[in-house]
Structure formats: C-alpha cells, structure tokens
Amino acid sequence: MHPLLVQYRAVVVKEVRQTVRDRRVMALLTIAPLVQLFVLGFAVNFDVRHVPTVVVDQDRTVESRDYARAQLAGDTLDLKAELRDEHAAEEALEDGRASVALVLPRDFQKDVLRGQGAQVQALVDGSDPTRSGVASDAVARFAALRATQLLQAQARAQGTSVPRAPVALVPRVLYNPELSTSVYVVPGIAAMLLLIVTTVIMAMGLSRERETGTLEQLQVTPLRPGILMAGKVTPFLVIGLVDVGLALSVGAWVFGVPLRGSLVLVAVATLFYLLSTLGVGLLIATVSRTQQQAFVGGFLFVLPAVLLSGVMSPIRAMPDWLAVVTYVNPVRYYVEVLRGSLLKDAGLPDLWRQLVMLAAFGTVVMSVAARRFHKTSA
CATH class of the missing domain: 3.40.1710.10 (abc type-2 transporter like domain)
Structure with a gap:
C-alpha cells in the first residue's frame, strides 16, 4: 500500500476511534438529528384547521x-x-x-x-x-x-333558467395533493440539521484538539497537512451521508414524504453539500482559538444560511435585494435538489444547475479551508 494511503488510513482510524469513544459527540451526530427531525417535523405546521x-x-x-x-x-x-x-x-x-x-x-x-x-x-x-x-x-x-x-x-x-357561472375553476394540486406541511418542510429540515451537525461539530472538534494540544502533536509528525485534513474530514463525511439516509427513511416512514426521484442523484448532491458544510466548519476552526469561539462562529454562519435557504419561507417572498444574497448560499441549492427530486421526480436535466453550484461551492470552500489549514499547520 502506498505510504500516503497508510497515513490517510491511520488518521481516519484515529478519528473514528476518538469520535466513537466520545459519547456526547456521537449523540450529537446521530441521535440529536433524528430527535430534532421528529420534533420539528411535527411542530412546524402551516396547515390551518380548527x-x-x-x-x-x-x-x-x-x-x-x-x-x-x-x-x-x-x-x-x-x-x-x-x-x-x-x-x-x-x-x-x-x-x-x-x-x-x-x-x-x-x-x-x-x-x-x-x-x-x-x-x-x-x-x-x-x-x-x-x-x-x-x-x-x-x-x-x-x-x-x-x-x-x-x-x-x-x-x-x-321557473326561469338556472344561471351558470361563466367560468368554472377546477384546481388540480400536483406533487402534494393533500397540501401537507410535513411533506414540504421535512426535506428542508433535513438539510438544516445536516448543516448544523457537520459545520458546528467539525469546527468545535478541531478547536477542542487545538486546546488540548492533540492537533499540535499530530502536526509535528511526518504527516502531510493534506493527509491530516482529509483524514479528519472523512469520518464526518460518512456520518453526514448516514444522517441523510436516516432522515429520508424517517421522513418517508413517519411523515409520508415521497421518494419519487433518484436516490443516487440525492447522494451526489449530499456529497457536494457536505464538502461545503465541512469546509466551512474547517475554516471556522482555523480562525478560532477556543471551542466557544468555534461555536459562536458556527452559529453566525448557520443562522443566516438557514433563513436565506427557503427552508421555512419561500425565497420569492423576500425583498429583491435580499433574494440576490441567496444565490451564494449552498443550503438553498441542496433544498431545491431534495424537494425537486423527492417530491417531483426531477432528474439531472432539471437539477443540473443546482448540482453545479453545489460542486462549485464545495470545491471553493474546501480549497480555501485547506489553504488556511496548511498555514496554521506550518
């Protein structure tokens, strides 16, 4: 096996063991998203009845x-x-x-x-x-x-003729015939929870290692900064993909969210999206000295990203000057992919623009984060 692959595998194994041993982190990565999905899925309801x-x-x-x-x-x-x-x-x-x-x-x-x-x-x-x-x-x-x-x-x-209306409206609701709030909201909630988990946990994890001195010990080893960064990102990437699978399963089983589109397309979009969220978390960690700073930095990124994504309120209802800002928000494109694929059976010809934007954001953000990581590791 190539020496670089040996180093990469060693870092991944170390990160997996460290993550599994920390029960709090494992709970935040696996149990917390499911609990929040259940709570938000039932709590967020725009259906007006009674x-x-x-x-x-x-x-x-x-x-x-x-x-x-x-x-x-x-x-x-x-x-x-x-x-x-x-x-x-x-x-x-x-x-x-x-x-x-x-x-x-x-x-x-x-x-x-x-x-x-x-x-x-x-x-x-x-x-x-x-x-x-x-x-x-x-x-x-x-x-x-x-x-x-x-x-x-x-x-x-x-005894006169019965008047008829000149126009008869016969509505036909597509994709969500019952106008269920959960069917519309749950895909957006999944994107929001994935953003929170991967960005904040990634940023706080690296900041914790810097506080405890573990990161400095790894930096003085012969490991290359690129191998070290890739090994640290990989476990969170895999956990993110697992979280999306669990969220889609719960959404379909509990909330009746249809799975009409290609799951392969959703997986590819999720991979690009995770590059963006993990890249932002890595970037926040490189400019944070403590876990508190990393948490605040993650919160300052997550909140506007969610509000400007169309998860809760449609982007078309925002002012024009604010709607322009959503074009640089990867959460927006990921939500569009999830809703388009799962609800409308939209395929690659319909969603290629969103996939290109997600790939571009993921590449740029991860590249900037890698450069910052290399500088702090030097």
Whole structure:
C-alpha cells in the first residue's frame, strides 16, 4: 500500500476511534438529528384547521342559523361560542379566545328572501397572517358558493333558467395533493440539521484538539497537512451521508414524504453539500482559538444560511435585494435538489444547475479551508 494511503488510513482510524469513544459527540451526530427531525417535523405546521370562531347572530332566524351552521361545517372554522353583539366579538378577538367572528345582521333572512343581497361581516385577527389569510379565504369562498346556491334556488322557484357561472375553476394540486406541511418542510429540515451537525461539530472538534494540544502533536509528525485534513474530514463525511439516509427513511416512514426521484442523484448532491458544510466548519476552526469561539462562529454562519435557504419561507417572498444574497448560499441549492427530486421526480436535466453550484461551492470552500489549514499547520 502506498505510504500516503497508510497515513490517510491511520488518521481516519484515529478519528473514528476518538469520535466513537466520545459519547456526547456521537449523540450529537446521530441521535440529536433524528430527535430534532421528529420534533420539528411535527411542530412546524402551516396547515390551518380548527380556527376558533365566534358567531353573533343578530337575526336569529332559520336562514341565519342555517348559514352559520353550513359555514362551520368544515374543519377550517370551529365554533367556540355564540355571542350577543359585535362588542363581545371584538373582546373575544382581543383576548385570544377567538380568531374569527361572524356577524349576521338583523333582517338577514328578509334580505335573502327578497333577493336584495344580505351582508355578513367577518372580523378576523390579523396578528397571525397565515391563519387570518386562510380563514378570510374560507369565509369568502363559502359566501360566494352560498350566493350561487340561493340564485339557483330562486331561479328554479320562479321557473326561469338556472344561471351558470361563466367560468368554472377546477384546481388540480400536483406533487402534494393533500397540501401537507410535513411533506414540504421535512426535506428542508433535513438539510438544516445536516448543516448544523457537520459545520458546528467539525469546527468545535478541531478547536477542542487545538486546546488540548492533540492537533499540535499530530502536526509535528511526518504527516502531510493534506493527509491530516482529509483524514479528519472523512469520518464526518460518512456520518453526514448516514444522517441523510436516516432522515429520508424517517421522513418517508413517519411523515409520508415521497421518494419519487433518484436516490443516487440525492447522494451526489449530499456529497457536494457536505464538502461545503465541512469546509466551512474547517475554516471556522482555523480562525478560532477556543471551542466557544468555534461555536459562536458556527452559529453566525448557520443562522443566516438557514433563513436565506427557503427552508421555512419561500425565497420569492423576500425583498429583491435580499433574494440576490441567496444565490451564494449552498443550503438553498441542496433544498431545491431534495424537494425537486423527492417530491417531483426531477432528474439531472432539471437539477443540473443546482448540482453545479453545489460542486462549485464545495470545491471553493474546501480549497480555501485547506489553504488556511496548511498555514496554521506550518
């Protein structure tokens, strides 16, 4: 065997043994990502259901009660109380007992039967934009549907032709028909957890060795800096690939994330992505003197990388000047590969740009980190 391969194998074996012996590090590398995936997968939920609703029925007729009952028949709005007036409804919104208040005015039934157009007031708590938007849309859609049904009933009663809507919308949801939050969020969470684990643990691991003097002892041996760096990175690279496999298995088994695309393509993208995350961790370690400095440096990189990746909020919703910054964020491209491949069965012709960017980032970051490592090892 070539002497360089012997040295490389020796460093890898040493790193593996050291990592396995440290139970805290092993827990952070294997158990912690799975626990966080479970917690975040269930906790992060943008599905809006069972919005607490109060009703103020000032008409108290058969028509008003039927309208309120039909409006609350689905799972979007849940009736919490029937109140006497609008002031009581506003108080319910203010103290958080309700997020929506439906106010049916007096003479509601008379206006409906006369065909004069009855009005229903909906008071919505706008402090939660996602919930208020979905609730407002549900109320508006039901009002339009109810109006169409009343017009058709009146036309049949008068013996005239039933009016038809000039346009009929038939939505067809692709890739995530049930609009499940978990299916959309879990791939992004996997990318986020992989970033945290590999970057922070890599940076803190090397900083710990520098504090204890272990790194200096290795640097005075005949080992070349390149072999030393490669041997230290390899175990974390393998653990990162294993973590992704576990995350995809849990996502498919527990959260129903489909695995439609090529797992080989996902593995290649993961390898390029790990070069970036481990390279950043190595770079942080070379400029840190203590583990505390390495942890802070990793946190300062991880937080903006996650926020600007599209994991939680879409990039298209960001200001134009901020969206430009996301083009230099490898997390963005890895999330696009995961969602595109797993959910849409996108292949290499669809995702080659993301793969090229991941490979470029990985090569550049690892090269810069290697140069810094060589200088600090000299």
